[in-house]
Amino acid sequence: MTQLPGLLDTEAIRKDFPLLDRVVHDGKKIVYLDSAATSQKPRQVLDALNAYYERHNANVHRGVYTVAEEATALYEGARDKVAAFINAPSRDEVIFTKNASESLNLVANMLGWADEPYRVDHETEIAITEMEHHSNIVPWQLLSQRTGAKLKWFGLTDDGRLDLSNIDEIITEKTKIVSFTLVSNLLGTVNPVETIIRRAQEVGALVCIDASQAAPHMVLDVQALQADFVAFTGHKMCAPTGIGVLWGRQELLEDLPPFLGGGEMIETVSMHSSTYAPAPHKFEAGTPPIAQAVGLGAAVDYLSAIGMENIARHEHAITEYAVRRLQEVPDLRIIGPTTAEDRGAAISFVLGDIHPHDVGQVLDEQGIAVRVGHHCARPVCLRYGIPATTRASFYLYSTPAEVDALVEGLEHVRNFFG
Structure with missing residues (x-):
């Protein structure tokens, strides 16, 4: 058994995740390597969900009876846990959404409807990057189309890094918002946050960070980041689907207009105005994702008990090992950084001229679950002249043995296709 420095006690951790015991395809135990798409859920989170529905299910905030007050306490308690997890200055800066996509759309629409000095219009510019998930491209394209703002973006280097050589041309005095991913979901690249934010601050632009691939894997400190908005999603960090987070600076949230109208988000309503x-x-208009927020709170408890520093150390060791082993596979090309330096635990690759969908299908027959396609980052595939990639992604429960199984599986793929 391969021993690597910095690994967690995965034998103990894996016992918390029921799906990892599942047997598929002729008795093969599943090798789950798709945590960048969604993580598996520990029993602690599943138990919290069941307990909520069985013992505390009620709508929040308005009821004065016991169960409703319990539901409210659990929901708002989850907000407290998330605020502490990301080191938010105030719990009131934590907004629950259904996912990171909704969080990013919320920011884009707030800025489109805002008054000066925040308003995005035909005289302003928006800066993003070529490596973004579609969730951090399409909202800004829609805003640009509606307002006439000019959309600009940073390109990519051949080795999967952001090309910041023209940063002063991309982020100018006209730039109102700079929105970029902290960690690429396809390339695995960890971006130079300080450099980008420093330039944005020089011109007075707001900064929005997509931390969907960062929050599950490393310490996320919104005060240290010095961004204005940070978005992430729960289902990639051991929580249920249907719950996301937008953190925003208090003064901005006070000044910016709401995006959705309805119950809960009002102070007063008349037929003339609200x-x-x-x-x-x-x-947070309407009935929120209550059970999902409770599950997110339980996931935060689970990850915090293990320690995000320890999780990051474990994943770095696994990623370093995986990058090295994958480069031993003939005809395999990693799309993105080929070292573990400043990279996350998602590794995308192409294998000769074998289509990624065929790679994924043959791996599945061996019990190995990977992602195939453009991973909602099609501009990255276009940049590197490929239709799609196979992506293996790792998490706190991933093991060196699973990396070895992937490499052996890829040898089988090569032999299968001759």
């Missing part, structure tokens, strides 16, 4: 509740409720 006034709005303070943040975060101002941005």
Whole structure:
């Protein structure tokens, strides 16, 4: 058994994740290498969901009876846990959404409807990057189309890094918002946040960070980041689907208009006009994802007990090993950084001229679950002249043995296709 420095006690951790015991395809135990798409859920989270529905299920905030007050306490308690997890200055800066896509759309629409000095219009510019997930491209394209703002983006180097050589041309005095991913979901690249934010601050632009591939894997400190908005999703960090987070600076949330209208987000309503509740409720119209938030709170408890520093150390060791082993496979080309330096635990690759869908199908027959396609980052594939990639992604429960199984599986793929 391969021993690597910095590994977690995966034997103990894996016992918390029921799906990892599943047997598929002729008795093969599943090798789950798709955590960048969604993580598996530990029993602690599943138990919290069941307990909520069995013992505390009620709508939040308005009921004065016991169960409703319990539901409210659990929901708002989850907000407290998330605020502590990301080191937010105030719990009121934590907005619950259904996913990171909704969080990013929320920011784009707030800025499109805002008054000066935040308003994005035909005289302003928006800066993103070529490596973004579609969730951090399409909202800004829509905003540009509606307002006439000019959309600009950073390109990519041949080795999968951001090309910042023209940073002063991309982020100018006209730039109102700079939105970029902290960690690429396809390339695995960890971006130079400080350099980009420093330039944005020089011109007075707001900064929005997509931390969907960062929050599950490393310490996420919104105060240290010095961004204005940070978005991430729960289902990639051991929580249920249907729950996301937008963190925003308090003064911005107070000044910016709401995106969705309805129950809970109001202060007063008449037939002529309405006034709005303070943040975060101002941005949480209607019945929220209560059970999902409770599950997110349980996931935060679970990850915090293990320690995000320890998780990051484990994943770095696994990623370093995986990068090295994958480069031993003939005809395999990693799309993105080919070292573990400043890279996350998602590794995308192409194998000769074998289509990624065929690679994924043959691996599946061996019990190995990987992702295939453009991973909602098609501009990256276009940049590197490929139709799609196979992606293996790792998490706190991943083991060196699973990396070895992947490499052996890829040898089988090569032999299968001759």
